[in-house]
Amino acid sequence: MIGLRVTLGAVAVLVAxxxxxxxxxxxxxxxxxxxxxxxxxxxxxxxxxxxxTPTSDPGPGPAACSGAAGELYALTSKSIALEDVPLCRYxxxxxxxxxxxxxxxxxxxxxxxQAMYVKYKAQGFDVLAFPSKSFNQERGTEKEVSEFCTKExxxxxPLFQIGWVVDRPAQGEPIRAEYKWLMAQPGMDSPVxxxxxxxxxxxxxxxxxxxxxxxxxxxxxxxDAIEAELAKPR
Numbered sequence: 001m002i003g004l005r006v007t008l009g010a011v012a013v014l015v016a017x018x019x020x021x022x023x024x025x026x027x028x029x030x031x032x033x034x035x036x037x038x039x040x041x042x043x044x045x046x047x048x049x050x051x052x053t054p055t056s057d058p059g060p061g062p063a064a065c066s067g068a069a070g071e072l073y074a075l076t077s078k079s080i081a082l083e084d085v086p087l088c089r090y091x092x093x094x095x096x097x098x099x100x101x102x103x104x105x106x107x108x109x110x111x112x113x114q115a116m117y118v119k120y121k122a123q124g125f126d127v128l129a130f131p132s133k134s135f136n137q138e139r140g141t142e143k144e145v146s147e148f149c150t151k152e153x154x155x156x157x158p159l160f161q162i163g164w165v166v167d168r169p170a171q172g173e174p175i176r177a178e179y180k181w182l183m184a185q186p187g188m189d190s191p192v193x194x195x196x197x198x199x200x201x202x203x204x205x206x207x208x209x210x211x212x213x214x215x216x217x218x219x220x221x222x223x224d225a226i227e228a229e230l231a232k233p234r
Contacts, residue, residue, distance in 0.1 A: 065086055065088035065089060065091065066086075066088055067086075067087065067088040067091065067205075071205050072087055072178070072181055072201065072205055073086075073087050073088040073090070073091050073205060074087075074088070075087045075177050075178060075181065077130075077160050077161070077177075077178060078160060078161035079158065079159070079160055079161065080131075080142045080145060080146045080158075080159035080160060080161065081142070081146070082142060082161060085158070085160070087178075090126055090128070091205065092124065092203050092234040093124045093125065093126050093203065094120075094123075094124060094125045094126070094200070094201065094202060094203055094226060094229040094230050095125075095126050095127075095128055095200070095201035096113070096116075096125075096126070096127045096128070096198055096199070096200055096201075096217070096222075096226070097128050097130065097178070097182070097198070097199040097200075097201060098113065098127065098128070098129050098130070098196055098197070098198050098199075098217075099129075099130050099131075099132045099134070099165045099179070099192060099195055099196065099197060100129040100130065100131045100132070100138075100145075100149075100159070100195065100196065101131065101132065101135065101137040101138045101195040101196070102131070102137070102138055102139045102144075102145055102148045102149070103137045103138070103139065104135070104137040104195045104196070106194075106195055106196040106213055106214075107195075107196075109196050109216065109217055110129075110149060110152075110153040110155060111153055112216060112217040112218035113127050113129070113155075113157070113217045114127075114153055114154060114155050114156065114157065115218065116217055116218055116223070116226070117156070117157040118156075120226060120227075120230060123230045124203070124230065124234065125226065125230060126157060126158065127157040127158070128157070128158055128160065129149075129155075129157065129158070129159050129160065130160045130163060130165065130176065130178060130179070131145050131159065131160070131161075131162045131163075132162065132163060132164060132165045132176075132195070133162060133164070134164050134165050134166045134168075134173070134192070135194060135195055137195060138162060141162075142161060142162055145159065145162065146159060160178075163176035163179075164176055164179075165179045165192045166191055166192055167180075167191075179192065182199055182207065185206070185207045186207075188207055188210060193212070193213070194212075194213040195213060196213045197210070197211065197212060197213055198210070198211040198215070198217065198222065199211075200222075200225055200226065200229065202229045202232065203229060203232050203233070203234055204232075208225065208228075208229055209222075209225045
């Protein structure tokens with residue numbers, strides 16, 4: 001007689017709750033002030049949203065590629081799942097690079113970032129989010145960040161390893177390579193002042209625009225700039 005054994009696995013439901021108690025104020029160069037406050041700049045957090053592609057998705061490009069020396073595409077980053085992601089996979093795409101944080105007043109900006117990613121992805125647009133503890137508002141581990149972003153905001157755009165976006169060598173916090181590259185671009189040497197600054201990269205791999213924290217991702221200023229870059233040939 002043939003025996004049949006069925007094993008049922010336990011299902012764990014993880015619920016991540018975001019908080020924000022910071023009232024710090026940062027003044028970036030140019031005189032604009034970006035301050036975080038309880039509840040964020042866009043009011044109540046959005047309701048439940050469906051999850052989609054895992055946030056460790058390496059991107060749209062080929063598995064094997066390369067970038068020329070000095071290009072953003074020459075860098076290799078670690079995904080939120082700590083897998084190597086050559087940024088040359090995004091060559092020819094329009095990119096919005098943002099330094100994220102899970103426990104900031106501006107964390108609700110993840111919702112419009114996800115909506116814009118869905119809206120423009122088919123045209124060759126990607127959001128690349130680099131979580132950072134530089135302003136003491138990011139969670140402890142990549143796993144915690146990934147679970148929070150997926151459960152709270154249904155994020156499907158690429159998230160990367162937690163790192164530093166402000167160079168503080170005395171504290172043993174060297175700036176991550178992607179932000180070292182950004183700061184070296186013409187007119188971009190002003191340090192990142194707060195979470196959710198946004199850098200728009202054109203299809204040519206150059207920085208087209210920089211938006212400070214308080215500029216909402218779905219504002220006309222940002223969407224017009226994105227659409228202008230998407231209209232350019234690959």
